[in-house]
Amino acid sequence: MAARKLTVAITGMNANPPNPGPGVAVARCLRQAADRVGRIIGLGYDALEPGFYLPQYTDASYLIPFPSNGEDALLKRLSDIQQTEAIDVLIPCLDAELLGVIRIANALKKIGIATLLPTEEQLKMRNKDRLSEWAKMGRLKTPETIAVTRADFFYHCHQKEWHYPMVVKGLFYEAAIAHTPDQASEIFQRISARWGLPILVQRFVVGEEINLTAIGDGKGGMLGPVMMKKRATTNEGKAWAGVTIKDDHFTRAASAIFKKLRWTGSLELEIMRDQQGTYQLIEINPRFPSWVYLASGVGRNLPLALVELAMGQKPPRFSKISPGVMFVRHVEDQIVPIKAFESMIIKGFHS
Amino acid sequence: MKVEEKKHFPPKAILSRLALNESGFVFDPVTGKSFTINETGMALLGLMRQKDNLKDILKAVVADYQVDAREAERDILEFSAHIWKIVR
Numbered sequence A: 001m002a003a004r005k006l007t008v009a010i011t012g013m014n015a016n017p018p019n020p021g022p023g024v025a026v027a028r029c030l031r032q033a034a035d036r037v038g039r040i041i042g043l044g045y046d047a048l049e050p051g052f053y054l055p056q057y058t059d060a061s062y063l064i065p066f067p068s069n070g071e072d073a074l075l076k077r078l079s080d081i082q083q084t085e086a087i088d089v090l091i092p093c094l095d096a097e098l099l100g101v102i103r104i105a106n107a108l109k110k111i112g113i114a115t116l117l118p119t120e121e122q123l124k125m126r127n128k129d130r131l132s133e134w135a136k137m138g139r140l141k142t143p144e145t146i147a148v149t150r151a152d153f154f155y156h157c158h159q160k161e162w163h164y165p166m167v168v169k170g171l172f173y174e175a176a177i178a179h180t181p182d183q184a185s186e187i188f189q190r191i192s193a194r195w196g197l198p199i200l201v202q203r204f205v206v207g208e209e210i211n212l213t214a215i216g217d218g219k220g221g222m223l224g225p226v227m228m229k230k231r232a233t234t235n236e237g238k239a240w241a242g243v244t245i246k247d248d249h250f251t252r253a254a255s256a257i258f259k260k261l262r263w264t265g266s267l268e269l270e271i272m273r274d275q276q277g278t279y280q281l282i283e284i285n286p287r288f289p290s291w292v293y294l295a296s297g298v299g300r301n302l303p304l305a306l307v308e309l310a311m312g313q314k315p316p317r318f319s320k321i322s323p324g325v326m327f328v329r330h331v332e333d334q335i336v337p338i339k340a341f342e343s344m345i346i347k348g349f350h351s
Numbered sequence B: 001m002k003v004e005e006k007k008h009f010p011p012k013a014i015l016s017r018l019a020l021n022e023s024g025f026v027f028d029p030v031t032g033k034s035f036t037i038n039e040t041g042m043a044l045l046g047l048m049r050q051k052d053n054l055k056d057i058l059k060a061v062v063a064d065y066q067v068d069a070r071e072a073e074r075d076i077l078e079f080s081a082h083i084w085k086i087v088r
Helices: A023-031 A071-085 A095-103 A105-110 A120-125 A128-137 A153-160 A181-195 A248-261 A293-297 A302-310 A338-347 B003-008 B012-017 B039-050 B054-065 B069-087
Strands: A006-010 A037-044 A060-063 A089-091 A145-148 A166-169 A175-178 A199-203 A207-217 A222-233 A239-244 A264-274 A279-285 A326-328 B025-027 B034-036
Touching: A006 A023, A006 A071, A023 A037, A023 A293, A023 A302, A037 A071, A060 A071, A071 A095, A071 A105, A089 A302, A095 A105, A095 A120, A120 A128, A128 A145, A128 A248, A128 A279, A153 A181, A166 A181, A175 A181, A181 A199, A207 A248, A207 A302, A222 A248, A222 A293, A222 A302, A222 A326, A248 A264, A248 A279, A264 A302, A293 A302, A293 A326, B012 B039, B039 B054, B039 B069, B054 B069
Parallel strands: A006 A037, A006 A089, A037 A060
Antiparallel strands: A145 A199, A166 A175, A166 A199, A207 A222, A207 A264, A222 A239, A239 A326, A264 A279, B025 B034
């Protein structure tokens, strides 16, 4: 008898340029496993999130409350959706919602929704002010980073040997490259209004950016690592084209980090290989990246592996990685019946 | 390989990992960099992978292309320095 097909709910349907959420890419990976995953449910915060209107990837879509509304509101909404959809696994894809989902993970389990997430303590470890601790675990360097509480820093920073460009980051989320004091000040205001102070300022590293995504099994194992070098980026430095590579030094460093942290769930590590060949850890993301479809493209369907692990199954055997497989991102217009949009606005869902 | 040559020639391990196809497209699976070389470059890259020193590469080039040794040496060093710069 064929196994029951699973229903998987995914957040991060905001596939918007220049920084698309990873949800649509995760859904696309799961569509490759049509024999295992039946319905895919898109979850998001804005009725115009593109992933809601892509029937090739999502079968139904629901609005959920913003993380700022608290865990109880999210649990209530998911419980309501569960009555209709019988979700087996939830994959949160956005940084800002992870803490809330971790806190309700046990309650979700009771209503039949499995997750594969880090602990709250592990999640706090990935705060951007703790980057150097992560780097040490993998014997990597990190660019010098300081905490800033006033925007006037950006107009006098040259006196402290800080020169442009520099990277301006929120303590928890968001980062952007600033080339001028005005730009830095604008980013400071934007990020601090959303995520509070302090703001972190990181030295800009000139080099090649390499990213790695994998799943932590919670016992120290790093499953299915896929490494990508950016070949084209947006103005904000986000990947628009990339190619798989095999850098053993970075793989060993990433493996050491997973082992030390006993990370559970998806993770992305971003490094810069500077002009001296030094590996500098610049970012950690506790989720799949928006380029995760490339993993499926090289035979490592990481979102499917995460679903299986969340369901208590053994980790899959991953095929050998193939360097030299590229992705090129594109944008296309999706035709949407007005009734679908109307339903999202009025009822908060459409299917 | 002599010390002077090492400045110009990428290590054998790096040269041998490069994926080279018939069209002259070269891909480095470790750095993700790619570049193109012409027919002569393909032949030179092949020789750099096989031979251990400049003298042997030069000997093969002079024999195959019937060129002036001094000119050929300069071209080989220039080519290998260029490759080294890309894959470094």
